Amino acid sequence: MGERPLAASEPWRVRVCDIRGPALGSGTMLAAGHVLTCARILPGPDAPVVIEFPDTPPDAPAALARVAAEVRGEVVLLRLDRERPGGTFASLRRVPLGAGTAVRVGRVHGRLGAACGPNGEGLRLVVEGFGEPSLSPGAAVVEEETGHVVGVLVGVNPAWMLPVEAVVRQLPAAARWVGGDPATDASFVRRFDPRVGDLDFARRIAAWCRRPGGAGVTVVVTGEADSPLSSVVRRAVVLADRELRPPDEVVSRALADTVPPTGSVDLAMDAAGLTVSEATRRIVGRLGVPLDESAKPSGWLRATRSRLRLVVAGVDEAERPEDLVRLTLWPLARRGSRLLLGFRSVSSPSLRLTLDLIGELAGERLDRLAAEIGTVEAAELAARRRHEHVAARVVVARVAPAVVLPLRLRLAALRALNSGAGRMGVLAEIDAAERAAEDALAVLADATGHLDGLSVRREELRGRLASYKVMAGGHGLGEDIELGRRYRAAHEVLWRERCDLDVAATLVQRFQDAVHRRIGEAS
DSSP states (O other), X not given: OOBOOOSSOOTTEEEEEETTSOEEEEEEEEETTEEEEEGGGSSOSSOOEEEEOTTOOTTSOOEEEEEOSOOOSSEEEEEEXXXXXXXXOOOEEOOOOOXXXXXXXXXXXXXXXXXXXXXXXEEEEEESSSSOOOOOTTOEEEETTTOOEEEEEEEXXXXXXXXXXXXXXXXXXXXXXXXXXXXXXXXXXXXXOOSOSOHHHHHHHHHHHHSOSOOEEEEEEOOSTTSXXXXXXXXXXXXXXXXXXXXXXXXXXXXXXXXXXXXXXXXEEEOTTOOHHHHHXXXXXXXXXXXXXXXXXXXXXXXXXXXXXXXXXXGGGSSSHHHIIIIIIHHHHHTTOEEEEEESOTTOHHHHHHHHHHHHHHHHHXXXXXXXXXXXXXXXXXXXXXXXXXXXXXXXXXXXXXXXXHHHHHHXXXXXXXXXXXXXXXXXXXXXXXXXXXXXXXXXXXHHHHHHHHHHHHHHHHHHHHHHHHHHHHTTOTTOHHHHHHHHHHHHHHXXXXXXXXXXXXXXXXXXXXXXXXXXXXX
């Protein structure tokens, strides 16, 4: 059912009810006098509701609440008519969220899925198990690993939630109960400009944000902090921030292919002047991982399991840029994070180091890609042989897929790219080639399945023809001239080389219909 006993008591969960009695949904106590819930469950903007607490005695007077702040989205803050001192309250937490994050809503466990809701601010909730889970709109969504409240359940069919950062954007009054580091450094926001100084570059950055999954490092040289390219990077990360993105009317005026998906950057960090320790602390702090102050920064990174979508501006303006790359950024890339690294100067030693490291990583991935292409080649050979076998027996409309040669040419081009000046973007190109190899295997599997289906269809038609011949004989029609003629016509097509299955199916159906008709006439 997707339900298991609660891991710990959560007395801050409350029920929101109509004043006439029926439950409307759930909520979260944020303070002695405030409840966070879903706006759509309320009977009206000014209508009072009753708040029921887990430990409220049956004979206790009802706790009434009304809307405390203007409703501008999916969530609402309620103020109780009297404070409830001494209670246990929840705190909301900013954390990177994405598809696959394990969460729970009360006793219902699941994982987050694709973006959804207005402007893609929400995330689907995919519930574990089978059956109908007991979900209540307005309930707190808790991250399994940390126990933090990371969002509010908005819809139940289908189930989806609004992350805390989107809650703050829609309901700024809730910000005082929110902890956790923001996704975007203040310097990006202070100098945000919605205008696009370089359209092609803006499209490239938005495409990087849209790219699903995958690890790797993409390098861009932006020039100084006030350059048009630096402005484009700042614009992209602010537009991607669930909490800080500008009003919808501003976003709607931008060209769609220059706007990154909401929530597509987990952390945007300005490295200018940062030490390795400060940069690592910022990354680990964003993940919400407690720091062991006695450990080195590399130890902080080893304590994390999350994969980040990380944008770093001004890598070569850090206090010790090469150490930042070698000790902090590169271990993240090795462990599956996806990095967009911005450098001010094309001659930076840290850029040369990064490109050398990219070359090493790309070489390893290209070797694995070559092995994958070998698997595709074997599958293509098997599919071709299967095609020859089936095509000798039935008419096959499709040609045998030829997918290996383009992959081999692509691999050769990538090896050349990795050894030359194009190394800055080679990992993204390898991502695309790896997906192409996966797609090629899927094409071959589909082709083989189609061929197998043709063989199965011929055997099914042969079986139908034989069974109806037996049926005709059982009704004394074994010597019937018309049935004999129709049977021989179907049999000839089904047993000849390169049988046309559509023609055969028509002839078998005609024989079948004739058998039914003659049996009816004889009865």
